[in-house]
Structure formats: structure tokens, C-alpha cells
């Protein structure tokens with residue numbers, strides 16, 4: 001289809017969707033925070049999709065000048081004229097933003113809900129270890145509605161519904177409607193690996209405007225798919241992508257990147273463009289579920305060389321194909337390795353580890369965790385607010401924020417990156433407080449300082465990994481960080 005025709009089709013789809021969403025309250029538009037608040041753009045049409053952090057002045061300018069008592073500092077004066085233009089207000093200083101990012105938000109922006117752990121596909125790296133029978137004591141509709149009540153009261157904007165395979169649940173449509181009634185936008189990640197009648201039902205739900213974004217998990221095209229997943233499901237996933245894209249403008253691809261398929265990203269982007277997807281989200285392979293098996297993780301995780309090449313590769317493909325690309329939170333160390341100006345990282349809201357702060361997750365039995373790849377807490381998601389008030393809530397993440405280890409402690413991106421992926425650190429070092437062992441800065445720092453902290457389960461060296469540290473390396477502090485990032489990317493400079 002020609003580009004103007006595609007644009008026209010999407011405008012029609014968006015208008016139709018906004019009309020159908022009128023049956024529900026508009027999604028939450030704003031949430032007060034100690035620094036001002038968070039505004040959700042898009043309203044019922046869902047476009048443009050964005051959560052924007054604003055300071056006190058801008059919040060008041062938007063008409064939100066009545067925060068809960070005690071939330072804003074007493075020094076904040078209400079604007080004499082709320083309609084006055086605050087666009088010339090001084091931006092928050094870098095130190096103020098760092099300070100702000102060191103403390104958790106009042107509530108997560110998003111909750112990842114693993115509605116079921118049932119899935120018959122049996123992918124070899126499944127991060128939830130999903131099985132045909134699912135997990136014991138899985139929650140049903142009533143419990144998940146109760147969880148949505150709690151999340152709505154807390155001020156959560158979005159839920160990401162995953163599994164297992166949530167599309168198989170007979171009560172999915174009731175849950176979607178309930179989320180909409182509570183002002184929460186439900187997004188879906190789906191494998192597309194199910195019979196026609198299930199796909200038709202998901203398409204009907206998408207047509208009714210119940211979902212925000214839908215992403216189909218496609219880790220590679222044709223045989224690349226099978227190389228990552230160990231099953232040949234590309235044709236079925238492709239059929240689901242095509243069917244969903246026909247009825248919704250916000251359908252994208254989730255791609256878990258592996259060392260085997262890194263060089264095949266051009267084929268994936270080319271495929272994404274041919275299917276006219278709205279975005280490609282590239283995710284780091286996580287050592288969780290079946291993906292934590294030693295041989296699976298060692299063979300699947302990207303090499304250090306690939307991590308360093310990730311950002312220029314995806315930026316170039318994004319420009320070439322005119323496709324929006326997103327990198328998941330755990331790739332932040334690989335982004336800041338290229339030394340982008342911090343203001344740009346802040347402006348684009350590129351956060352690293354968001355676990356237990358910007359996001360939380362829940363297992364299929366309702367057990368709360370800081371993120372989908374991390375061990376559960378003893379609390380359930382329908383008690384989120386009470387758990388967050390506990391002094392030791394999400395302790396590993398709290399401890400990292402308060403006492404980050406080197407080299408993160410002296411890293412200029414620390415407040416944004418937050419030490420990279422705690423799940424990878426936990427898996428490799430058996431210590432969630434350790435810095436992300438796959439961060440290029442950490443690797444360079446270790447090489448320079450010949451740091452020999454004992455690791456109980458170090459990743460085996462793979463082709464493309466850097467040489468191990470030796471006592472003959474340059475002394476600490478004699479070189480700037482990330483020697484390999486010699487040039488700033490033109491797009492970020």
C-alpha cells in the first residue's frame with residue numbers, strides 16, 4: 001500500500017477507535033509528583049503516546065495546581081495566573097534532576113501483569129518458563145480486577161499484559177473493559193501462536209479500541225525466529241501481526257536480541273517496514289525462566305562487541321526504514337556508552353533500571369516483583385501501596401540507589417542508568433547490588449583497574465568479548481571512561 005494511503009487508513013482507524021473509546025472514561029491524564037507531575041498525552045485517541053514529566057510551573061500551567069497536601073515543597077508558589085506561559089521557566093538543574101531520579105516515584109507508571117503462565121509453545125529461552133499447564137494457583141478475573149483497582153488507586157497509567165499467552169484467556173475482554181473503566185491503558189504482548197478463532201477474538205478486541213499498543217513477539221524473520229526460540233513459529237506470528245495491523249494502527253514487534261541474530265537486524269527492520277508496524281522494540285536476552293539455563297544464556301546473550309555496536313546499528317536502521325525503535329531498560333548502559341549529552345538522555349526519558357519504581361510486575365499468582373525478570377516479593381500486587389510504604393520495599397533496588405558500587409558511583413549517567421540490569425547482575429554475580437557486568441563502562445573500568453572481585457559464576461568468554469583484565473592494564477583514572485566510544489554519534493552530538 002502506498003504511504004499516503006497507509007496514513008489515510010491510520011487516520012480512519014484512529015478516529016474510529018477514539019469514537020469507540022467514548023464508552024469508557026478517558027485514561028488518567030495527570031498524576032502529581034513531588035517535582036510537579038506526569039502528564040499523559042493522547043487521551044482517548046491514544047496519539048501521540050507519551051508520558052511527560054513536568055515541573056511545578058508547567059503542572060500549574062496545565063491546570064494542575066492542587067497537589068495532595070505536603071507533596072509539593074512549601075516554597076512552590078501557585079501561579080498568580082495559571083494560564084500564564086511558563087515555557088520560559090528555568091529548566092531543572094542537572095543536580096536537581098539527579099536528585100529527583102534517585103528517589104522513587106509516588107507509584108509505578110506501568111505494571112507488567114503475567115496473567116497466566118500457560119503457553120504450549122515451549123520456546124527455549126522463555127523468561128517465565130511457561131508451560132502447557134501454567135503455574136499453580138493462577139489468579140482469575142476477580143483477582144486481577146482487584147489488582148487493577150489497586151493499581152488505579154495508586155495512579156498507575158498503563159498495564160502490560162503478558163504471559164504465558166494472555167490471548168488464550170476466556171475472560172481477557174472483561175479484564176480489558178475493566179482496566180478501561182478504571183482509566184488504565186492495557187497493552188498486550190502476544191506470541192500470535194494460537195488458532196484462528198483466538199486471533200479473530202483478539203482482533204475484535206483491538207478493533208473496539210480496548211488495547212493501547214499491541215506488540216507481537218517476533219525475534220527474527222523466517223529461520224532466525226526458530227534459531228532464537230527453538231520452534232518454527234514465524235508464519236503463525238506473521239499472520240497474527242498482519243491481522244492485527246489491519247485493524248489497529250498501534251501494532252509493533254518485540255524482538256529479543258541474541259548474539260546469533262544481531263547481524264540479522266537489517267532483515268527484521270526490512271520486514272517490519274513491509275508490515276507497516278508502528279515500532280520495533282528490541283529487548284536484551286535476560287537470564288530468567290528457561291533463559292537462565294547456563295548453556296542457553298551463554299549462547300544467547302549478545303557479545304560485548306555487539307553491545308557497543310547496538311546504538312549506531314539501530315539508529316541507522318531506524319532512519320533507513322523510517323521506523324520507531326525502542327530499546328528496553330536493560331540496554332541503557334549500551335546507550336550511554338556512546339556518551340550522549342545527559343540533557344538529551346533526560347529529555348528523552350531514557351531510564352535504566354526502572355524496577356520497583358517506574359515499573360512493577362506481578363506473577364500469574366498475583367505475587368508482586370520489582371520487574372518481570374526478578375524474584376517475587378512476599379507481597380501481592382493488590383497490596384502494592386501498602387508494600388511500597390514498607391521501609392524495606394524492593395530492597396535490592398533501594399540499596400543500589402542509596403549505595404551504588406563503583407564504577408557506577410562515579411558514572412555521570414548513574415542517576416539515569418541506575419547500574420544497568422539488576423537481573424543480569426544477580427545471575428552472573430549472585431549479587432543484585434553489583435554493577436551490570438555487561439555494561440561497556442564496567443568492562444572498561446574492570447580492565448583498567450584489573451579489578452579481581454571474585455565472581456562465582458562468570459560468563460564464559462565468547463568471540464567478540466573483550467580481553468580479561470590484567471595487571472599490565474593502564475592504571476585507574478589514566479584514561480577517560482569507555483575508550484571504545486571515541487566519537488559521539490552525530491545524531492546525539
Ligand code: SF4
Pocket residue numbers: 329330352353354355371372373374420421422423424
Ligand atoms: S532488572 Fe531493571 S534493567 Fe533489568 S529488566 Fe528489570 S527493570 Fe529492566
Ligand code: SF4
Pocket residue numbers: 332333336337352407408409411412413414417418419420435436439440441442
Ligand atoms: S557504569 Fe553503572 S551507571 Fe554507568 S552506565 Fe554502566 S551500569 Fe550504568
